[in-house]
Amino acid sequence: ITLATRFAIEGGMDEEDAYNASDLYIQDLDNCKTPEDVRRLHTDMMTFFTWAMADMQKAETHSKAVNECLDYIHYHLHEKITVPILAEHVHLNPTYLSELFKRETGTAISQYITDMRMEAAENMLKYSEYSFDEIAQILAYRSQSHFSKVFKKHSGMTPGEYRTKYAQNGIWPE
Known part of the structure; x- marks a missing residue:
């Protein structure tokens, strides 16, 4: 390892x-x-x-501002992240940053944040014993029900269904 x-x-x-x-x-x-x-x-x-x-x-190469946004999002998934927060972080106008991000990544900032949170949630559901409420809190969702709704829209299953289907067998003690 x-x-x-x-x-x-x-x-x-x-x-x-x-x-x-x-x-x-x-x-x-x-x-x-x-x-x-x-x-x-x-x-x-x-x-x-x-x-x-x-x-x-x-991986594609991006402008410095977009790379800084990608890094910020990656390291702050546990916090509230908005376009104005990112724009302030990279010293750009929010509208311009949104357009630049979409042009370079092909994805809207809000969708990218959701995608990254859902990827993290999938990993936590597969490889941890965190409760759904704990995962929602860790990923800065305002409630477990909101997290579950977003997760179902993203994956087509509830967090419970996802964990049942994909959790690694034999990792956790009975």
Whole structure:
């Protein structure tokens, strides 16, 4: 796990993302009971890092302002994020920033924020035991019901259905 993490970081993967993944895999390793469990975890980890690195190769380059917005969003998913907050952060007019972001990423800022929060929610539902209310709070949703509504619209299932379908078997103790 350490070597895969180190190589991913050397290859350009965001350090925080790599270390977060590493921490989850180390926690999961503690729950492995058989050599087959370890092999399955190893395959999952290597697949994750391989796809993460492949996605980086496809990543588009953006203007400094858009890159700063992407970073801000990534590191502040647990806070309220609005176009005016982002515009102030990058010292641009909110309308201009919205147009620039949409032109460079193909996605509206609000949709991008929702997509990133939903990606984080999917990971928490798969790999953690956080309650739905805790996930909603962590991702700065005003209520669990609002989070559930947004999640269902995004994934086509409720958070409970998603966790039941995709939670990693054998990771958590019975």
